[in-house]
Amino acid sequence: MKLTVVGGGSTYTPELIDGFARLRDTLPVEELVLVDPAADRLELVGGLARRIFAKxxxxxxxxxxxxxxxxxEGADAVLLQLRVGGQAARQQDETWPLECGCVGQETTGAGGLAKALRTVPVVLDIAERVRRTNPDAWIIDFTNPVGIVTRxxxxxxxxAVGLCNVAIGFQRKFAKLLGVAPHDVHLDHMGLNHLTWETGVRLGxxxxxxxxPRLLAEHGDAVAEDLRLPRPVLDRLGVVPSYYLRYFYAHxxxxxxxxxxxxRAAEVAAMERELLEMYGDPALDEKPALLAKRGGAYYSEAAVDLAAALLGGGGxxxxxxxxxxxxTLPFLPDDAVIEVQAAVGAKGATPLPVAPVDPLYAGLVAHVTTYEQLALExxxxxxxxxxxxxxxxxxxxxxxxxxxxxxxxxIAHNREHLAWA
Known part of the structure; x- marks a missing residue:
């Protein structure tokens, strides 16, 4: 089995490598190719990746x-984790919208649109080149904004299937609070990428x-603190919103x-410099603890699980x-891209039925879906x-x-990335 990671020079990559190494029985990768135009970063990350595999x-x-x-060429699956414009573009996305009193964030609002405009043409070009060399390859997209890019x-x-680590993060946190194994926790997860609610937490x-209800009653304070929302808000909602909902509920x-x-871009850029220095140490043969602060927690487990299911080997x-x-969500068009539990196998992903959605959430989902359609256009x-x-x-x-x-x-901040500007 051959897997290719586009954006393989990312400081995220050792998290992915660690998952491939630990979970090799689930996903038996014979060849892993890391692709990145930044040769200096790629050399550092690739060296650490080989040491992790060896260890x-x-x-x-x-x-x-x-x-x-x-x-x-010849890849069975291609994982996309690229950032067009790097952390410098992210810094802009998080800054200039604030001048209008609007949230500055890389996946939602004006900054999220800027990222989509930079990213979609690049991803589509990559996907076409994948199709020319191997039309049967699966494309797993971890590149934000995942919903728009996947659509x-x-x-x-x-x-193609889009992947986000929000759900698996909740699964792991809830399992710890409930004292059960993560695989025993099934989420009723509903919405759009970075606009989701856990409307049920099921065992088995x-x-x-x-x-x-028991989770919120017994551990509501811990969940609220993690989301940085007041506990009474969770009690009134009776569900667990994604932490991205804070941009809407407390804008x-x-x-x-x-x-x-x-x-956050400045923090991550500083972290990346430190991580890359660590990666250059020939004695380092495991992902460093600092990587946990970089973001993308449990990404490797989610990616391995998804790739294994799509390639028919497990998961x-x-x-x-x-x-x-x-x-699945009857108030949305069939061609909208949603983020929900799905049955995943060699033929792709089929959403599981979703219970009727409270209008409080359905209205916002429909609103943002319309934005995403216009953003893609x-x-x-x-x-x-x-x-x-x-x-x-x-x-x-x-x-x-x-x-x-x-x-x-x-347009002014992204002109170099916009062919039409």
Missing amino acids: QGHPGRIVTTSDLDAGV ALLEAGHR GPEGENVL DQVVEELRTKPS SPYQVVNTYNRG AALHGGRERVFRALLAHPLIGQYSYAETLTDQL
Whole structure:
């Protein structure tokens, strides 16, 4: 089995490598190719990757290359984890929207749109090159904004599934609070990428006992603290929102916080410099503890599980993924991309039935779905008016004066990445 990671020079990659090494019985990788145009980073990450495999006794071969076509040739699955523009572009995404009093964040609001515009054309080009060399390869997208990117891939006819680590993070945290094994926890996970709610926590599988009320009653303070939301909000909702919902439920408070502290991009950039220095140490043969602060917790487990299921070798039968709606949420178009529990196998992902959705959540999901459709149109076809329409449709913007200003700033800050600008 050959797997290729595009964006293999990312500081995330050792987390992925560690998962491949530990879970080799689930996903027996014979050749792992790390592709990245940044040769210096790739050399450091590739060296550590080989040492991790060697330490854990993994027999697989790790190849590093800057040649995308060679790297994806013959791959059974291609994982996408790239960041167009790097942390410098993320720093901009998190900064200029604040000037209008709008949240600055890399996956939602104006910053999220900027990332989508930079990313979608690049991902589609990669996917076309994968299809030319191996049309049967699965594409697993971990590149944000996952929902929009996955929809672009699916609409272009690619064999693609989107992946996020939010659900597996909740699964692990809830299992620890409940004192059970992670595989015993099944989430009723509903919404869009980075706009989801856990409406049930079941023990043993989709039909198991729903212990969410007990979880909130006994551990609500811990869950609320983790989400940085007041406990009474959780009690009133009776569900567990993704921590990204804080950008919606406490928008103005978040904006003030973002204005008064260093950006997450600056923190991550400093962390990456330290991590890359560590990766260059020939004595290091395991992922460093600092990597846990970088983000992407449990990404490796989720990626291994998904790849194994898609390639027919194992993996959990039910997984939270991003895929076409196909009537699962009846208030959305069939071709919307949703994030829900799905049955995953060699033919792809089929969403499990979802209980009727409370209008409190359905309204926001429908609103953001409309924004995502307009965002994809802007990413595919360009043009100032399409950017403006997407920004005006976003529930965190919504005022024409803000949309006008943010449109101009988005284009100015991203001109080098926008072929039409």
